[in-house]
Amino acid sequence: MKKAVLLINLGSPNKPSILSVWRYLRQFLMDYRVIDIPYLIRLFLVNIIIIPFRVKNSAKEYKKLWKIFGESPLIKYTKSLTKKLNDKYSSKYEFYYAMRYQNPSIDKALEKIYLENYDELIILPLYPQYASASSGSTIEYCNKKINNWWNFPKITIINHFYNHKSYINCFIENTKKFNIENYNHVLFSFHGLPERHVDKTYTNNSLCKDNDCEYGVVNENKYCYKAMCYETTKLIAKELSLNDENYSVTFQSRLDDKWLKPYTDTELMKLAKTGKSKVLIISPAFVSDCLETIIEISQINKAEFINMGGKELNLVPSLNDNDNWVDSIFEIIESNA
Structure with a gap:
């Protein structure tokens, strides 16, 4: 065939x-x-x-x-x-x-x-x-x-494929190229969405805020973008042995103030003000580096963070054309065949 x-x-x-x-x-x-x-x-x-x-x-x-x-x-x-x-x-x-x-x-x-x-x-x-x-x-x-x-x-x-083991492992392998112990905090930054978009995914007339999406995916919220983001984070954090207080989830690239919160830029400012001066950012929503990772996070957000008293901010690269990502795509396809 x-x-x-x-x-x-x-x-x-x-x-x-x-x-x-x-x-x-x-x-x-x-x-x-x-x-x-x-x-x-x-x-x-x-x-x-x-x-x-x-x-x-x-x-x-x-x-x-x-x-x-x-x-x-x-x-x-x-x-x-x-x-x-x-x-x-x-x-x-x-x-x-x-x-x-x-x-x-x-x-x-x-x-x-x-x-x-x-x-x-x-x-x-x-x-x-x-x-x-x-x-x-x-x-x-x-x-x-x-x-x-x-x-x-x-x-x-x-x-x-937010929870596919091979996709999760690709980000874990990229992250392990950094010495996590050198950082005060790990920030998982996902692309933002208007809150109404995630509210629309619910067929039982509930809202995203009613479904504890911060705890991950269950049957009721299985199409909720926010729940998937938290589930991806939970899976990566577990494999990296991160404690709950050492990482957080944020959303970037908003158009107005009715988008998913917390926002990446404001959270970075809070971290800098509270002495979390060394931050490592993982962006699991982006499998290819792009404007949002290279410019928004690595340049704009980093400059703002340093200006607020932060000392170091690094971004884990996206999966791009890595050999393990090549194999992961094949595995994702095979598991859905």
């Missing part, structure tokens, strides 16, 4: 120019699963308020990223990861990659896959924790495109 695997990550501007960043932000923020408000209000908010206010600064931050990597690291690592997977596991699967927003597009990847007449297509969004704004958007978009096909192969969708 011929089997294809499509790896999908979030995306990036094609270039760090204002026009390119504008196009990327517009496609991203106009997604109704990202900003879940009526279309006309979203159209006004995104194009008249958010993008004009943010685009120049965003382009400046992307230029910093390009200066370090020469291109988008998210695309660079996803492309390299796909090549390594094909080099090692092509006897069982043929791997493709695409971005949810901008290029390389899902449309073109699916077109190539259809023409190859595969028996099975496995879609793997590279977001460990399910969220409607990331995994949900990606899955819905793929389904819309596939619905136009004349021939349907068997299709498998992997909607999360």
